[in-house]
Amino acid sequence: MSFQLTILGACASLPAVGKFTTCQYLTIQNFHFLIDCGEGAQHLLRKWKLPTLRLDAVFISHLHGDHYLGLSGLISSMNLHKRRKELHLFAPRGLDEIITLQMKHSKTHLGFPLHFHATEQENKIIYENRALTAETIPLQHRIECCGFLFKEKTKPRPINKDSLQEGMIPHIPKLKEGCDIADASGKIIYRNEDFTLPPRPSYSYAFCSDTLFQPQLAQPLHGVDMLYHEATFIHADEKYAAQTYHSTTVQAAQLAREAQAKKLIIGHYSSRYKALDDWAAEAKAIFPSTFIAEEGAVFSPVA
Amino acid sequence: MSFQLTILGACASLPAVGKFTTCQYLTIQNFHFLIDCGEGAQHLLRKWKLPTLRLDAVFISHLHGDHYLGLSGLISSMNLHKRRKELHLFAPRGLDEIITLQMKHSKTHLGFPLHFHATEQENKIIYENRALTAETIPLQHRIECCGFLFKEKTKPRPINKDSLQEGMIPHIPKLKEGCDIADASGKIIYRNEDFTLPPRPSYSYAFCSDTLFQPQLAQPLHGVDMLYHEATFIHADEKYAAQTYHSTTVQAAQLAREAQAKKLIIGHYSSRYKALDDWAAEAKAIFPSTFIAEEGAVFSPVA
Numbered sequence: 001m002s003f004q005l006t007i008l009g010a011c012a013s014l015p016a017v018g019k020f021t022t023c024q025y026l027t028i029q030n031f032h033f034l035i036d037c038g039e040g041a042q043h044l045l046r047k048w049k050l051p052t053l054r055l056d057a058v059f060i061s062h063l064h065g066d067h068y069l070g071l072s073g074l075i076s077s078m079n080l081h082k083r084r085k086e087l088h089l090f091a092p093r094g095l096d097e098i099i100t101l102q103m104k105h106s107k108t109h110l111g112f113p114l115h116f117h118a119t120e121q122e123n124k125i126i127y128e129n130r131a132l133t134a135e136t137i138p139l140q141h142r143i144e145c146c147g148f149l150f151k152e153k154t155k156p157r158p159i160n161k162d163s164l165q166e167g168m169i170p171h172i173p174k175l176k177e178g179c180d181i182a183d184a185s186g187k188i189i190y191r192n193e194d195f196t197l198p199p200r201p202s203y204s205y206a207f208c209s210d211t212l213f214q215p216q217l218a219q220p221l222h223g224v225d226m227l228y229h230e231a232t233f234i235h236a237d238e239k240y241a242a243q244t245y246h247s248t249t250v251q252a253a254q255l256a257r258e259a260q261a262k263k264l265i266i267g268h269y270s271s272r273y274k275a276l277d278d279w280a281a282e283a284k285a286i287f288p289s290t291f292i293a294e295e296g297a298v299f300s301p302v303a
Numbered sequence: 304m305s306f307q308l309t310i311l312g313a314c315a316s317l318p319a320v321g322k323f324t325t326c327q328y329l330t331i332q333n334f335h336f337l338i339d340c341g342e343g344a345q346h347l348l349r350k351w352k353l354p355t356l357r358l359d360a361v362f363i364s365h366l367h368g369d370h371y372l373g374l375s376g377l378i379s380s381m382n383l384h385k386r387r388k389e390l391h392l393f394a395p396r397g398l399d400e401i402i403t404l405q406m407k408h409s410k411t412h413l414g415f416p417l418h419f420h421a422t423e424q425e426n427k428i429i430y431e432n433r434a435l436t437a438e439t440i441p442l443q444h445r446i447e448c449c450g451f452l453f454k455e456k457t458k459p460r461p462i463n464k465d466s467l468q469e470g471m472i473p474h475i476p477k478l479k480e481g482c483d484i485a486d487a488s489g490k491i492i493y494r495n496e497d498f499t500l501p502p503r504p505s506y507s508y509a510f511c512s513d514t515l516f517q518p519q520l521a522q523p524l525h526g527v528d529m530l531y532h533e534a535t536f537i538h539a540d541e542k543y544a545a546q547t548y549h550s551t552t553v554q555a556a557q558l559a560r561e562a563q564a565k566k567l568i569i570g571h572y573s574s575r576y577k578a579l580d581d582w583a584a585e586a587k588a589i590f591p592s593t594f595i596a597e598e599g600a601v602f603s604p605v606a
Contacts, residue, residue, distance in 0.1 A: 014383050017349050039376045040343050046320050063408040065379045069372070073342045076368045080317050094408035101404060105366040105397035107446050143410050 267293030570596030
């Protein structure tokens with residue numbers, strides 16, 4: 001399965017002993033992404049043996065410290081490890097200014113290109129490669145905040161090696177695209193379905209960081225394979241959620257149900273909740289396929 | 304013993320699994336200080352059960368990330384914990400700008416006064432209270448960098464309760480100061496040494512963060528009770544120390560010997576050295592009272 005999410009940190013802004021703030025590592029095919037980067041991210045990447053230097057891009061939802069304070073140390077360590085590969089950074093405007101100022105005062109000169117891309121409070125494709133797109137999901141928090149939706153593109157159809165014939169070879173690129181192959185007269189000589197196999201499904205992952213409940217997201221997130229949603233508070237503390245522009249366990253589960261998500265992962269739990277099983281039980285009652293974003297947990301779409 | 308140093312982090316800029324960058328907690332009588340504040344400091348303060356909210360001041364040696372990147376998260380968490388007590392921050396100019404920018408973008412409004420004091424590359428008393436002074440020690444690193452020397456003032460002499468007499472009571476403040484008490488005619492009626500006890504010695508602690516070897520510090524640090532000195536490299540790697548403006552184990556020990564320090568604590572070891580006992584052995588051969596700045600280790604002066 002080359003679609004894999006690893007949770008590095010998942011607690012809300014006041015970390016407890018052994019708990020780290022939001023940070024996730026997402027691998028899609030051969031592409032590697034970090035989503036949010038709480039303090040200690042570089043430690044967690046090492047702890048869980050994730051290939052930091054292979055990161056293609058970092059996506060930061062918003063500029064509360066518990067979502068980005070690990071970034072400067074991570075960039076600095078990648079530099080000391082002699083990274084040369086470019087890194088793309090997607091974040092609200094302001095993070096570029098902070099990092100530039102930190103590098104100025106430490107007299108750090110990066111040995112790799114760091115490309116900053118400012119996100120806006122809108123739904124827009126901000127990243128694309130041959131395998132996937134990433135788009136922003138506008139959220140509603142106390143400061144500008146976006147989630148991210150990663151969608152795999154339709155995959156090439158693998159050639160069925162048992163059916164391989166010499167004459168087919170020039171037509172392989174078209175067959176992989178799903179086309180039938182015809183001769184000059186228009187007669188089909190290779191029917192696609194006879195010579196190719198169905199590719200594995202194209203998956204999607206939505207990351208909904210700190211936000212007030214946004215029920216209208218059910219439509220754009222319809223059918224998402226994995227949905228991470230913050231659930232800072234339990235249902236009984238819904239008023240605190242509203243006051244602080246956060247969501248509850250129940251709201252996260254309602255969104256997963258309405259969006260017909262295949263799997264829900266909840267995190268960003270307040271440090272006031274010590275028994276995470278109890279905290280998650282409220283969501284599971286509404287959406288049974290709910291999982292806790294525990295540190296080190298690895299999630300893949302339902303096959 | 305109300306003079307106590309706890310090591311929270313002590314490795315050089317590339318943290319290994321379970322190793323944290325420079326951060327120390329110093330308690331002198333009822334005053335609490337943080338010295339440097341590497342990434343993860345707030346986690347380590349909790350792990351070692353140190354009273355974060357009692358901190359009076361934070362001293363930052365220089366603006367390389369491994370010495371201050373934990374500060375913003377720590378300040379933010381103190382704010383969420385409703386700290387009201389003022390906090391003094393001593394650091395090279397620039398850190399105020401970084402923290403102000405981070406707070407602007409996160410729309411954080413502190414509920415306590417944060418007083419920034421810019422350090423300069425000079426020897427100067429920068430902090431003083433009834434119990435102690437703290438002064439800067441100019442060091443030589445790739446960017447502006449200061450160590451810190453904490454010195455207890457002479458303590459009041461405790462009254463010997465076995466010798467307490469009613470007539471003495473009005474004279475107690477003067478007796479505590481070490482004075483003899485005379486009557487109107489000038490005749491000594493209470494000899495200080497008969498009524499007071501010697502106070503515990505006044506101790507000192509010098510923190511020498513990242514620096515090229517500075518043998519001339521032996522004079523200003525003469526007789527220091529505890530000396531922390533960086534020892535990023537072993538003697539065989541002395542050329543890397545010179546190139547990167549760092550010191551070796553042997554140089555740290557030579558300074559401790561020349562300064563006639565009572566105790567040497569070495570840290571900021573490069574991640575290339577896996578066996579810290581071997582790394583420290585070089586220093587111990589020159590200065591036997593050498594200790595490794597291991598995380599969680601607590602040091603007090605030799606009584």
